Amino acid sequence: MAVVEPVNRASTAKIAVMRQSDDRPKRATIFDVADEAKVSRGTVSRLLNGERYVSDSAREAIELAIARVGYVRNMAARNLASQRTRAVGLIVHEPHSVFLEDPNIGAILLGTNERLSEDDYQLVCLIIGSDRDSARVADFLRGGFVDGVIIVSAREHDPIALAIGQIGLPAVTVGHPSDVPKIPFVGIDNYTAARDVTSRLRDTGRRRIGMIAAALDRDSGADRLAGFRSAIGDGFDERLVVDFPLYSRETGVAGMKELLAREPDIDGVFAASDAIAAGAIDVLRQAGRSIPGDVGIVGFDDSEWAQRCDPLLSTIRQPADLLGRQAASILLDLVNGTRPEQTGTLLPTEIVWRDSA
Amino acid sequence: MAVVEPVNRASTAKIAVMRQSDDRPKRATIFDVADEAKVSRGTVSRLLNGERYVSDSAREAIELAIARVGYVRNMAARNLASQRTRAVGLIVHEPHSVFLEDPNIGAILLGTNERLSEDDYQLVCLIIGSDRDSARVADFLRGGFVDGVIIVSAREHDPIALAIGQIGLPAVTVGHPSDVPKIPFVGIDNYTAARDVTSRLRDTGRRRIGMIAAALDRDSGADRLAGFRSAIGDGFDERLVVDFPLYSRETGVAGMKELLAREPDIDGVFAASDAIAAGAIDVLRQAGRSIPGDVGIVGFDDSEWAQRCDPLLSTIRQPADLLGRQAASILLDLVNGTRPEQTGTLLPTEIVWRDSA
Structure with a gap:
């Protein structure tokens, strides 16, 4: 996967920059700092590179000069020296x-x-x-x-x-x-969170709980499904799980339609995200199901979707910041x-x- | 506003990097390329810098060597030479x-x-x-x-x-x-867009149209207000404009409450964003107003908010991508x-x- 750049790029770049350079204000250089501080360029360089053997008076003069001329070290140059860019x-x-x-x-x-x-x-x-x-x-x-x-x-x-x-x-x-x-x-811990919220949903008396899963190629998606499966235990029924690539509202719409078709008596849904839950709620309502009366539904994220659903969504808050x-x-x-x-x-x-x- | 970095940062950085360097795979250098290509380092350097006087056979050998040893030019070094980072x-x-x-x-x-x-x-x-x-x-x-x-x-x-x-x-x-x-x-053109959508709202027969404005310190906010004002024309009534810092749902909630308090007979609202409109719709509904029966409302953005409002929001689509x-x-x-x-x-x-x- 090594990406080798075309070897003649630098020369064309140089031409374009030269054409443009007249428009730009000149940046202060290390020479300007040395002039202003009345020390040699070598002394400035030694100080900037953190070396010793710079007298206190020279140090003070240089620091003042740096502020006066508005000198800022070129990070690319600093990077070469220190291997750090911050x-x-x-x-x-x-x-x-x-x-x-x-x-x-x-x-x-x-x-x-x-x-x-x-x-x-x-x-x-x-x-x-x-x-x-x-x-x-x-x-x-x-x-x-x-x-x-x-x-x-x-x-x-x-x-x-x-x-x-x-x-x-x-x-x-x-x-x-x-x-x-x-x-x-x-x-x-997606696994434990999914297991716990599914258990709580089951404890409200639900018997036929389905899951709309998503993003099984990410650990979040795979672990939420595993947690759901663990909470359901021996009663786990593969037919009650549908999965899609995205944590999106569209996933919720398509997933809920599929679950309703497979199991009209479904009475609980764990949606792998709040956006999925929002889509599922719309489908359930169109199908004449009351929430949470006929079907209880829980999401994941505690995002804006959860706070704007009707009814307000039970979900899992994750500390994204x-x-x-x-x-x-x-x-x-x-x-x-x-x-x-x-x-x-x-x-x-x-x-x-x-x-x- | 010049920011001058502490002058002794480079030395501490060096120590930390040295401590860590044992863990890291060594990157191929220009010397490795020269060895592999069986040419001098200077020849490689000339080629990389886009200079002439590199024979075709040397060029081929170097390009092959670059690929073989996985050499990638250090961008920081390239930056110093070409003043380009891409x-x-x-x-x-x-x-x-x-x-x-x-x-x-x-x-x-x-x-x-x-x-x-x-x-x-x-x-x-x-x-x-x-x-x-x-x-x-x-x-x-x-x-x-x-x-x-x-x-x-x-x-x-x-x-x-x-x-x-x-x-x-x-x-x-x-x-x-x-x-x-x-x-x-x-x-x-925020001005024209706001003027046009307000005119269209007025043409549905509305007489008392208010605006929930936001972000007047940005051109978008200020221009949307100016467009609204232009559409209303001589009938413009300052009391029917409220403004807030953010284009948020919360702005819509607070703004709509304020407008209803000032003018209970309000029959049209231009919200400066869809999120604002969504908040305003919730307040209107809680106040027993039907939409669009009692109050017509339009937003701005055609974001997800618009597509998930009930009723679906009339708005302005902007081509963000x-x-x-x-x-x-x-x-x-x-x-x-x-x-x-x-x-x-x-x-x-x-x-x-x-x-x-």
Whole structure:
């Protein structure tokens, strides 16, 4: 998967830049700093590189000069010297409009950004929507632009996760694809959460409980189905499970129609996300079923969907912003040479019981 | 606003990296390429820098060697040489959870990513949630990490937009803050769209039309109010306009309560976003008003909110993905030294007339 750039790109790039350079204000250089501070360029360089043998008076003069001339170190140059950029990549896979549909992505992004900001690290978010993106992002990561990377919504056989192993870049995943065991992860215990909410639904007296599952190629999807299965126990009936690629409202519509066709007497539904539950509720209502009277339904996420459903949705709250913060904390430790004590960190979820079951 | 980094950071960074380096696979260097190709390091370097005087046989041997040893040029090094990174920043301001609430952001991001990908440019998304973020992002932009920048949801007095002028970085804004006139922008004609949809609402026979406005510090918010005012004309009544900071459902709830208190006979509402309209509809229904019987209501965006309202919302569709694509196209031109012929590009919107008015 190595991406080799065309060898003659640099020369054309140079021409274009030269054409444009007249328009741009000139940036202050290390020479401007040396002039302003009345010291040699070598002295400025020694100070900037953290070396000793710079007198206190020279140091003061240089620091003042840096502020006066507005000098900012070129990060690319600093990167060559220190191998550090103080930037961290966050990779969002966008195989099926996850970015638009997953209610957690935004909160994960903001949590990550907030935590990195505390340590003055810059978050750079990279979107992968195609194989071409995948190859280019891998190249970007190899190129030394970031000190580490967080992968959100990692899937199995994830080419980026596999590439990161080769590159040797510090990395953390949100979620836990089973085939990249060496990368630390943060996540929630989807299995236990799904088991517990299904048990609670069953305890309201439901006898024929179905599940609308999704995203079985992600650990979240597979673990929620496993948790459901465990809660149902010996009575598990494969016919009462339907599965689809996406955690979307459309999945809920199609899934509920299928479940109703297979089992008209269905009286409980575990939807693998709130958006799925919202679609299922619309279908149930059109089919003349009352909620929670005829059918009790529970979702997953406690997203806006849950809070705008009619009736309000019973669901599982996951701490999306904390997932982002925690992933950032672990990555910062890795970047600073500290390995986490455990491979995986699972954050607690919470059942939010409302009116739909 | 210049951000000067602590001068002794590089040395501590070096120590941490050294501690970690044993764990990492070694990356192929230019020396490995030279060994493999059986040419001098200088020859490899000349080829990589696009210089002439490399024989065809040496060129072939080097290209083969690059592929064999898996050599990837260090982008930071390339950056120093060519002043190009082939990366573009996209800045999302996050002053009030825009990221989570604005239905257009995701589509703009994806459209931008798709267009940049076609030219093998890497999109790096930067989130600004605090003044600290602002300063750090400005530093990042000065640091030469990106060849240009797209600013989404720019506001007036935007510190980043102002900093970009100083840095001389190619830039495009989505939306059009009035105080950064020199940066090309793409947007929609909020004024005309708001005027047209309000006129259509009035033409259904409404006499007392109010507006729930938002985000008057952004051009989108201010222009939608101006368009509304123009459509109402001489009958404009200030009391029938309420405004709030955010395009949120909560704004719709608070705004509609206020409008009903001021004018119980209100029979039409222009909500500055679909989310606002959704909140307003809930309040109207609780107050015993039928929609569109007693009150006709229109929104803006044609987001999921519009498609999930009951009744389905009449609204304005804006081409969010095209805004992203177009902004990327203009920026790529700028990066390549071509100035756009016009300063601003306005993309067409469309009235989507459904059941709420």
